[in-house]
Amino acid sequence: MKKILIGALSGAVVVGAIFFFVMYREEDANQEQEVKGKRTVSADMELINEQNSIEKVIRTTYEQRSYDLSDPLVISDPYSAAPLTALVKFETGEPLEITVTVKGKTKGTDIVKTYNGYDTSHAIPVLGLYPDHENTVIVAGESEDGVVKQKTLSVTTEPLPEGFLTTELIESDPTKMENGLTFLIPSSELAYAVDSNGDVRWYSTFPNSHVLKRMENSNLLYVTKKGDKYNLILEMDMLGQVANAYEVTVSNYEGWGIIHHDAIELPNGNILATAHDGTQYIEDEMIEIDRETGELVDQLNFREIMPEDFYQEYDGPSAEDGDWFHQNAIWFDEDEGDILVSSRHQSLIMEMSYPEGEIDYILAAYEGWPEDYQDYLLEPIGEDFKFPGGPHSVMTLPDFDNNDATKDIMLFDNNIAVTRGDESVSEEYSRGVQYRINTEEMTVKEIWSYGKERGENFFSKYVSDANYLSETGNRLITSGYTQLEDGTMRSIVVEVTGEEDPEVVYELKVTGFEEGDHRQIYRAVRMPLYPEKWDFNLGQTG
Structure with a gap:
């Protein structure tokens, strides 16, 4: 009888323990659910409906008499x-x-x-x-x-808005410059375009953050605000006529950039954008938005690709925010059908398949990589080689050496050792740099660079951009966050020739922003003001 009682009591203890464990796990899961915010992706019709009303007024006015x-x-x-x-x-x-x-x-x-x-x-x-x-x-x-x-x-026309950035022309030789206007794209506030004299010839009153690029159909891909956050992706023309709008929300994200650094148009017409997933980590996920419906159709998280300790043990800049990766660029490689990404906080450039996320190669210094990633790391060639530090803005270049085994890429090397890199030269300069990668031999060498010769005056701790200009072979380089000894902040945009000893053919100095206000020039692009093909139709919104 005693044994039975003890057994019964033991059973009760076990059942109680199981019940407690289940309740604890359920409570823990609920807490995790509360920690993870809800993300929504949807088409947004507010601007389009407003513009439909504007077009009705234009048509009514036009019908009043003959023009x-x-x-x-x-x-x-x-x-x-x-x-x-x-x-x-x-x-x-x-x-x-x-x-x-x-x-x-x-x-x-x-x-x-x-x-x-x-x-x-x-x-x-x-x-x-x-x-x-x-x-x-x-x-x-x-x-x-x-x-x-x-x-x-x-x-x-009216004057520029109060507080508009000041653009000073330093150098201009239109005979050697790439055709088009220079579009100056900020981290926050107003994007604008200037001519060869540095005069403003276009801007939008829609606040912009990081993304302004021309799409296949000649519209602009443009990230703007809805409320107090940059969470609205627009497809619009140069008049500001909106064809599509996509809103992304993350319920528990308190920052100002939900679409935080980049977005591109994929070959299938959909939009691939950098975003957050609502967990304790930020800036480490990409989402694909269906162009027709505005719905989320795919997502890729770098925590599923990178080593666990990279995010679990990260203690670098913005670690308290969970910003272990800080993805700041996406580029689609048309030849390979892959994407290239740039990570500031892991100081890496990576090419990978999409949407599978299978790594092709990693351009990064060797510190801290576990054994099972060694085969992806490129081996440097040349005595003067330097890995990028805290990089931005990667792109593929034409085939300069007629070798199917190699590809050239260009990027902005901020030259700040975040988690890895050369501490001995960190923060002494920044540069635009061209690398040549042999994907068969898994090697990399430097081909060209500009910026080191300008020293600390060209050093940008954050942001920045580097572009190859296809008509002239020039390069347009933006050192977006430079600081003088007196504390004056400025963005430097410079177009140089692609020669071994580059010649400056165009240079702008942009001022009027302060440290920490996010109004610096994040990237600059050169393109014609008018798209080559533009069949404007009053009433085509939506």
Whole structure:
């Protein structure tokens, strides 16, 4: 009887222990659920609906009377999104091909666009107006038999907004520069474009963070705010007409950048963007958004790819925020069908398959890598070789050596040893650098660089960019967060030739931001103000 009682009591203890364990695990799981925020990805129609209303007003106004080339309807900043633009709308009795010219202030700064094709109904976007200026705009129509008619218009614009960044021209040789305007893309606030004189010729009133790039259909991929966070991805044209908008929310994320550093258009048309997953870690996941529906269709987390101790034991910058990886760039390698990514806090560049996440190679110093990652690490060649430190902005380059086994990449080497790298030269300079990678032999060597020769004045602890310019072979390099001895902050944007001894052909100094206010220039790109193909259609929003 005693044994039975003891057995019964033992059973009760065991059952109680199991019950306690189950309850504890359930409570622990609930706590984890509370810690992990909810992420939502969806199409957003708010801006599109607003613009539909604007277009109704434009159409109603246009229908009130007749407009022709001699007396067109001129609407400045039609979508209240791009103040240095206008829309000119009119009818003609015979089909005409339209060319629009915004006269520049100096020789070589006219901005001209011919809209190919002949029509009798015309809605002509005008880009490249100067701020705070009475702009001269010439609209010319040529008939199929070569007869030209034209109208000269005057379009007056408002001054730039208060607090707009100051752009100072240091050097300019248009005969050696890549064609196009220089688009200056901040970490936060207003993105804008300047000409060869450094004059502002375009900006958007939609605040921007990190991402402004031209898509295959000639629209812009553009990250902006909804509320107080950068969580809205726009597809819009140069007038600010929005075709698609995608909102990403993370319920427990308190920072200002939900789409935090980059986004690209994939070959399937979807959007791949850097984001957060709502856990205790940030800036270590990419999400793929369906272009048609706005829904989340895939995701890739670097905690599933990198060694566990990289994130579990990380104690570098922003460790208290869980920012162990700090992904800051995505590049799609069209030749391989893979993606390249840049990580500031792991000081690495990595090429990998997407969406599988299978590593092809890792460009990083050797410290701290476990044995099972050794085969992915590239072996450096050359005495003067240096691994990147805290890098940004990776891209693939053309095949310079006609060797299928090699590929050239370009990136911005901030040269700050975060988790690995050469401490002896860390923070002495920053540079744009071109590497050549042999993927068969798993080797890497330096081919070209610019920035080291400028020393600490060109050192950028954060942000920055490096681009290859395909027409000239020049390189456009942005050292976005430089600081003078007196504490003055500035971004330096410089275009140099691709020679062994690079020549500066264009340089800008951007000031007006302060340390920590996130308004520095994150990246700069050179591209034509007008896309090559642009079939603007009033009423195509949504």
